[in-house]
Every structure is written in C-alpha cells, then in structure tokens.
Amino acid sequence: MTQPIAIIAQSLIRERTLAGLSLAEVARRANIAKSTLSQLEAGNGNPSLETLWALCVALNIPFAKLLEPVSHQTQVIRRGEGMKVVAGEANYQAILLASCPPGARRDIYLLMAQPGADRLSQPHLVGSVEHIIVTQGRALVGLKDAPETLEPGDYICYPGDREHIFKALEPDTLALLVSEQG
Known part of the structure; x- marks a missing residue:
C-alpha cells in the first residue's frame, strides 16, 4: 500500500x-x-x-x-470489445474507448509506418497519455518494457510520460494516435 x-x-x-x-x-x-x-x-x-x-x-x-495516486496503467481494447451503443434507426454502433479528463488537451495524428522503422519515444510531459487504434496492418505498441501486438481495430492506452514504442509488423501499417496532455 x-x-x-x-x-x-x-x-x-x-x-x-x-x-x-x-x-x-x-x-x-x-x-x-x-x-x-x-x-x-x-x-x-x-x-x-x-x-x-x-x-x-x-x-x-x-x-x-x-x-490521487499517479496512474501508470495500460489499457487494451480488442476490436469488437468494449461498451457498445447501437443506434435505433441506422446501422451504426459506437464504442467509447476513452473519455477526455477535464482540462486535458488532445492532438490527433495519423501514423504511417513500415517494418524496420521502429519509433522509440522518450517520455513526454508528466501526465501525458497516448491512445492508439491500428487501422491497417499490425504493430507492436505501448510501454517499451511491456508492448502489445495490435491488429486492425485494436485500441491501446498507455502513459506517454514513460518510454514507449511503435513498431510496424507489416508493410503500410496505419494507426490513429490521440496524444493527451493533462
């Protein structure tokens, strides 16, 4: 404790x-x-x-x-998992992956990566959080010492204020990155 x-x-x-x-x-x-x-x-x-x-x-x-203790958690949501809300009048479903804490700032990026061009990132500002959804290909993503393999549609959230990696495992890997600074 x-x-x-x-x-x-x-x-x-x-x-x-x-x-x-x-x-x-x-x-x-x-x-x-x-x-x-x-x-x-x-x-x-x-x-x-x-x-x-x-x-x-x-x-x-x-x-x-x-x-409030500092939270250094990684969260992974696989495609098709998570709390789903379905529209009544359209073929439309929404899954909340993460809500924005009050006062946070978010930047959104499209990542395009090839195997062999690993991106090892040094820690960002204290309290930073990164959210990634792989949309095409496969990638090894997350904290440097505990990355996860993500497939298309998979989501990961991890503390951006610790060393982290994005490593494409297939050619033309695409991902959406949301960088959140508290």
Whole structure:
C-alpha cells in the first residue's frame, strides 16, 4: 500500500510541473518555506491540512487532486470489445474507448509506418497519455518494457510520460494516435 505522503509527493511534483512553476514560486504563493515544499516533494514530513490547502490554492487545483495516486496503467481494447451503443434507426454502433479528463488537451495524428522503422519515444510531459487504434496492418505498441501486438481495430492506452514504442509488423501499417496532455 502506498503511504499518503508518497501520493502527496507525487501529486505535488506532477501538478507543479503541469503548471510550469518552480519550487520557489509555489512555496512563495503558498506562503511556506521552499525547504518545506522540497521536503514534501521528496516524500518526507507530515504536512498539516492548512499547508496542503495552501499548496492547492497556489497550484489552483482541488484538494482531492493531491490525494490521487499517479496512474501508470495500460489499457487494451480488442476490436469488437468494449461498451457498445447501437443506434435505433441506422446501422451504426459506437464504442467509447476513452473519455477526455477535464482540462486535458488532445492532438490527433495519423501514423504511417513500415517494418524496420521502429519509433522509440522518450517520455513526454508528466501526465501525458497516448491512445492508439491500428487501422491497417499490425504493430507492436505501448510501454517499451511491456508492448502489445495490435491488429486492425485494436485500441491501446498507455502513459506517454514513460518510454514507449511503435513498431510496424507489416508493410503500410496505419494507426490513429490521440496524444493527451493533462
């Protein structure tokens, strides 16, 4: 079980980085010592409720955001799987693959890849998430140390703030990439 201070430390670093603020600036805004904030981000100390509230105000985040553990999960949905909604008056079906969290930004790309041109990506901004749907061919996709083989229609979601790979396994592999930054 993760200790609350460890979750708070990860959340403080994540939210400060997402806000683009220095340690000194957040400490100034929260009216606490820079050394106190540094200790909290290192996972040390026992912060008071008042200190945590002041940090939330300084970072412009709800209090609950400090208590949310960082999620490093990979999700795969195979073609034909998932929660399906069917239209009553048309031959049309929709499967929700992922909803957009509040305040997130999404960029959409069409990927065109050939075997032998593996794309190893370094970690992106903290909190980044990538969603990929293979539309043609086959590809090895996901975290560098745990990629998944995807067929046409398969979906994967993984943390973009960790090393990840896209490796075409067939000629003319196509995929849709949605890059989400929190």
